[in-house]
Amino acid sequence: MRYAIPIGVFVLLIAVLAVGLRLDPRYVPSPLIDKSVPEFSLPALRNGETSVSSSHLRNRPRLLNVWASWCVACRVEHPLLLSLAKTGQVDIVGLNYKDERADALAWLARHGDPYAQIVYDVEGRLGLDLGVYGVPETFIIDKNGIIRHKQVGPLNNDTLNQVILPMLSELASEP
Amino acid sequence: MIPEIGQFTLALALAVASVQASLPLVGAIRGYDSWMGLAKPAARIQFLLVFSAFLILVHAFVSNDFSVAYVAQNSNTALPTAYRVSAVWGAHEGSLLLWIVILAGWTYAVTLFDSQLPRSFAALVLSVMGIVSVGFLSFLMFTSNPFARLLPAAADGGDLNPLLQDPGLIIHPPMLYVGYVGSSVAFGFAIAALIEGRITAQAARWIRPWAVGSWIFLTIGIALGSWWAYYELGWGGWWFWDPVENASFMPWLLGTALIHSLAVTEKRGTFKNWTVLLALATFALSLLGTFLVRSGVLTSVHAFATDPGRGIFVLVLLAIMIGGSFVLYAWRGPSTFSGGTFEPVSREVFLLLNSTLLAVATATVLLGTLYPLILEALGLGKISVGPPYFNVVFGAVMLPLIGLLGIGQFSRWKSDSIRRLLVRLRYAFIATVATAGCAAVALGGQHAMSAAIGIGFGIWVFVTTIFGIVERCRHREHVWYTLFHLPRAFVGQCIAHIGFGCTVIGVVITSFYTIDEHQSLAPGDRALVSDYEFHFVGLSSFDGPNYRVTEGTFDIRRDGQLVATLKPQKRLYVVRNMPMTEAGISPGFTRDLYVALGEPLEDGAWSVRMHLKPFIRWIWLGAILMALGGFMAMFDPRLRSPVTLRSEQSATSPVSD
Numbered sequence: 001m002r003y004a005i006p007i008g009v010f011v012l013l014i015a016v017l018a019v020g021l022r023l024d025p026r027y028v029p030s031p032l033i034d035k036s037v038p039e040f041s042l043p044a045l046r047n048g049e050t051s052v053s054s055s056h057l058r059n060r061p062r063l064l065n066v067w068a069s070w071c072v073a074c075r076v077e078h079p080l081l082l083s084l085a086k087t088g089q090v091d092i093v094g095l096n097y098k099d100e101r102a103d104a105l106a107w108l109a110r111h112g113d114p115y116a117q118i119v120y121d122v123e124g125r126l127g128l129d130l131g132v133y134g135v136p137e138t139f140i141i142d143k144n145g146i147i148r149h150k151q152v153g154p155l156n157n158d159t160l161n162q163v164i165l166p167m168l169s170e171l172a173s174e175p
Numbered sequence: 176m177i178p179e180i181g182q183f184t185l186a187l188a189l190a191v192a193s194v195q196a197s198l199p200l201v202g203a204i205r206g207y208d209s210w211m212g213l214a215k216p217a218a219r220i221q222f223l224l225v226f227s228a229f230l231i232l233v234h235a236f237v238s239n240d241f242s243v244a245y246v247a248q249n250s251n252t253a254l255p256t257a258y259r260v261s262a263v264w265g266a267h268e269g270s271l272l273l274w275i276v277i278l279a280g281w282t283y284a285v286t287l288f289d290s291q292l293p294r295s296f297a298a299l300v301l302s303v304m305g306i307v308s309v310g311f312l313s314f315l316m317f318t319s320n321p322f323a324r325l326l327p328a329a330a331d332g333g334d335l336n337p338l339l340q341d342p343g344l345i346i347h348p349p350m351l352y353v354g355y356v357g358s359s360v361a362f363g364f365a366i367a368a369l370i371e372g373r374i375t376a377q378a379a380r381w382i383r384p385w386a387v388g389s390w391i392f393l394t395i396g397i398a399l400g401s402w403w404a405y406y407e408l409g410w411g412g413w414w415f416w417d418p419v420e421n422a423s424f425m426p427w428l429l430g431t432a433l434i435h436s437l438a439v440t441e442k443r444g445t446f447k448n449w450t451v452l453l454a455l456a457t458f459a460l461s462l463l464g465t466f467l468v469r470s471g472v473l474t475s476v477h478a479f480a481t482d483p484g485r486g487i488f489v490l491v492l493l494a495i496m497i498g499g500s501f502v503l504y505a506w507r508g509p510s511t512f513s514g515g516t517f518e519p520v521s522r523e524v525f526l527l528l529n530s531t532l533l534a535v536a537t538a539t540v541l542l543g544t545l546y547p548l549i550l551e552a553l554g555l556g557k558i559s560v561g562p563p564y565f566n567v568v569f570g571a572v573m574l575p576l577i578g579l580l581g582i583g584q585f586s587r588w589k590s591d592s593i594r595r596l597l598v599r600l601r602y603a604f605i606a607t608v609a610t611a612g613c614a615a616v617a618l619g620g621q622h623a624m625s626a627a628i629g630i631g632f633g634i635w636v637f638v639t640t641i642f643g644i645v646e647r648c649r650h651r652e653h654v655w656y657t658l659f660h661l662p663r664a665f666v667g668q669c670i671a672h673i674g675f676g677c678t679v680i681g682v683v684i685t686s687f688y689t690i691d692e693h694q695s696l697a698p699g700d701r702a703l704v705s706d707y708e709f710h711f712v713g714l715s716s717f718d719g720p721n722y723r724v725t726e727g728t729f730d731i732r733r734d735g736q737l738v739a740t741l742k743p744q745k746r747l748y749v750v751r752n753m754p755m756t757e758a759g760i761s762p763g764f765t766r767d768l769y770v771a772l773g774e775p776l777e778d779g780a781w782s783v784r785m786h787l788k789p790f791i792r793w794i795w796l797g798a799i800l801m802a803l804g805g806f807m808a809m810f811d812p813r814l815r816s817p818v819t820l821r822s823e824q825s826a827t828s829p830v831s832d
Contacts, residue, residue, distance in 0.1 A: 014493070016545060017548070020552050072248050072329065098752060
């Protein structure tokens, strides 16, 4: 009987690890969830004369996607953003983070442009306020300008279909 | 084109590994000689294939082939060539490939040194290692292909994580992997023993150098990691009880238990069940370490590339391989392990107690590492278990272990008496207490008492080791001849134990007597740390190959004498826009002086960390000695000679190794 103890302990261990795997270790309860987007007013990327401010993020739910032309992982999620934009389900606001304007525009010209608006955050100040610690990151913002969800790292089909889209349709049905 | 060849080579390797994993296994069980004969050539061909694939990946890095996605993510044209090579194992795919290459390398080594083993036993060992290789090659091929293309190719790469751009990190992961993966040989041995239903003294003797070999690499790997953290992370710590550190530490602890338990199994033919269990569990923890690092199930400073999908794959691998081996243990164990008796007071029993304590220590580390996960899995919230838990619980297990180590290495095989031990160890105990008392007076301070107890344990190891050598020589006719012709395994044992004592002393003194100062200093300012004066002379800026440097110059004086000039750096790695700290360290046998630049403040001042770290080198010096001792023991010629029955002989000699 005592020879069976190791396998017993091991089964318990595997059970814990299996449950643990289904939890998201990157889910850090962000202090910004359910808070307003920090106040900002920054130049737009495409036309530097105009500016985008936090008051633009109202009236409709939106995705805020942090990206940069120097970010390889952004290229991974980019096709998903393009097809999401094509469906017209949601406006995607880009936050171009610590980037050169010319590089960013060339990147969009080459890979396609899913963004309704793009904030040009060359110094990374808004990124700092949002607690961005790696690019890409994606925020779901409701129609009152409240941050409802934060995704760290590139989007993939799973996170899009299981988290982002359900949450967006839920937000759309909110009064 | 070349990367596709690499991928094809891996597919071939998987096919060859499948042959190695299946036919010799069946052959050994059924007694088909020609099927057993396949194990050796298959293992060798597999090694050549995976090694070629590895070289092809190295080539892609060195030639900046950014059409390979993995290269594009982890390298850059500005990266120096040495780091382009080490970037191969800088992230998931490449480090997994390295893991597989090392496994194939160990397997190849086994094919070279299996002449002492019965043919079927050797075929079983190789076959089990083939099964492990099939698992990991499929993992690589199906979830983490290092040769996947990125189309269109990137103009330049995303650069290697700057944390990893360091000489220590070129060799730290390969060393750890050689250690981790080396435990697969002992795993193969244990499974082969369970399948054959017996452990011969010959097999037990054969496995000892392999178990010690993998333990040596693990020792060096862990020490390198600790040393790297010390000078690169910039806050002067050397061990953080980080989940990934623990993942490498647990197989080390169990591997230590294993090499000791193996000694008993080989010499006295007992504790076979315990030895086999330790061999299985050591490899299980090596795989668990791989899982913890690669799945991202725990957050850690080391989790550079994590992916839950891959986590499931490793978990299934773990469940099949380790679960299967434990089932085999439960099924075959009762009939396999017989024979061997022991007296309640004997060297066997001390070794058993200590390997049990090592297993308990491993369990406490495992519990502390997984506790946050267990709580979260049960929905009880997110917590973290920090150094306070580990220091207290781990320390509580280590102290009795050290006490027993001293008595154990002094005791006799087969049968001993408490009275003899008490009489013999009297003077050792007095010498220990006296030396520890002197140390307490010399060190002083409010922690003198606790420090003296801790140091006392380290000294106890020294003293009993020396007494053990004396005991061994003094009854012989030719004392000096005996002293200089001690068996290599015994010398190795003494060196490793002295190394362990050094590490204990280093840890104790560093923990109690480190002085940290954290001040804001501008060029020209001076600060006093204990009796050392740190003079911030000035700052300069220049460019490195792929980073910008701000370098401070500090003159350190003691009693007006210049002791050292340190140049700590703050580096900004351009591609990832990541700042890194390079501490300025003046190393010494009894103390390190340590300066690290923090953040620039207003008016040209910087926040500066200054540490005085007494005896910190002893921690790593001890690890080097442990590895050296293992090395000596591994190459003891007696472990290579044909087995003779030695139990009679060891019962009559006063102290045997």
